[in-house]
Amino acid sequence: MHLYREPSVTNLDFDELASYLEGKIPFVEITTRRPPEANHELETERLAEKFAKTKVKSVESPEKNSNPLYGEIKYEEGLIENPSKDVSGVMYDGHLLSRIYHRLLPEEETDASHLHIIFTKRLFGTGKEKGGRYHARVSLYSYPTLISTSGIVEAPAKPKEFYREKRRLASLGETGGTIERLKEKFKGRFIDYDDERLTEVMKGYVMQALFYHLRSNPFCEKECCRLYNAHWQEEVIRAQLEPPEFCEKHSNILEEL
Template identity: 35%
Template sequence: MKISKIFLYDEPAISEIQLERLVDFLKQTFTVQVEKRENILKYSKKDTAEKIASCRIFNLIKPFERHIPNRDEIVFEQENIRNTSKTENIIMYDGFELQKILTELIPDGDSDSFHIFFTNKLTCTYDYNDYRYHGRALIGANPSIISTTGIIEAPAKPREYYLELMANYTQGINVDTIKQKYKGTYLEYNDYRLSKIIEGYLLQAIFYYETADAFCNKPECRLFNAHWQKDLIYSQIENCRLCENHQQILKNLTM
């Protein structure tokens, strides 16, 4: 393996990550050292909050345009760094721009190691195939970013869920009733399954760095790039293993 050591950076706002458990998972899967670290943003410079706020996306159909944040936006990011922000609004950030900021924060001397950051921010990338931004659970390369909000929001819920929402929108039916009907078929915030799901994204991040190919086209493989929640749950929870091809690649990597 090109990787000799992996650093996992915590997101304390999401206790379901279960960082210790993920450290053990990586140690059992790969023949490398794995070390957990606190959220690196806590010790960043004062201008980091402003830089993060400048990564916000306001126009979904245009490539990234750097935003000049106002005071409220900077204060929001400062509170988020201190883990005190209580807002439930989903804010979109350009994943590659956020990646640049995190790269600057990695301590000197760690450049040869592999760094994986967890965040509750919704990371997005611009897709030139349909000329719009899309939410992403994983921003690959080194460092990699795994977005817990991206895991929940990027893969779509069941089609029937959206159809019922639209059909009942004008009838005043409580959305919670529809959510309860489909409960368990998709991930929710504070979902106990999140840590298990994250294992698959850790594998994708490492495979991408090692082989330049993060994904598999087989739904039963943990490297499957799920666009639907049902496929995500199947590949990461119900089946929960690599396909034969990627199992052999993993074996070669760890020899």
């Protein structure tokens, strides 16, 4: 089981994630690695173009970015050359992104005996091929699995009161610093960038990746289980930060393993 680090996120402890997994599945070898981009054999410009082609042109349309602009390619070059650089305002097609990362995996490790979990700062989404808008995701369980450190902030919806208050302030013409004021008011009720709870939250997502790999089903219907497929920030907090860790069914499966 291989965890690929995301160096731009300071509050995500990959050694702690590895230790957590070792405690849950001691029969599996856990490794932590640099981002896959750091090991690529392609020229940076060629790889950057591949990433640029996964950029979502419009969240309302499945149209592909088949001919990226020069500036988009240079932007991706910067992300490859400086893994600690922040990325914002861009969404990528999760399935296309997964295909790129699959090509960057060591060829001898692309069978079912290896599970690759790639943490990325890139915000990705999935959408229907014919119609339908893209939706931001925290994770994409495929081969390899992708987990977005931006997605955990942007994909699950914040409390309904957050959006009501945002609309109220907008109707009053109060737009300056609105988001920061709202974040302070609702602090603790959602996961934010560089959140000190991030490592604990991500333990649940790596366990979802494990269950997908072993059982083809990463999710649980019970809100009290780390495998719950949360769509709201408060559901994330309930599932990942409050006891119990797992429901009775998935606790028994782990004991059997």
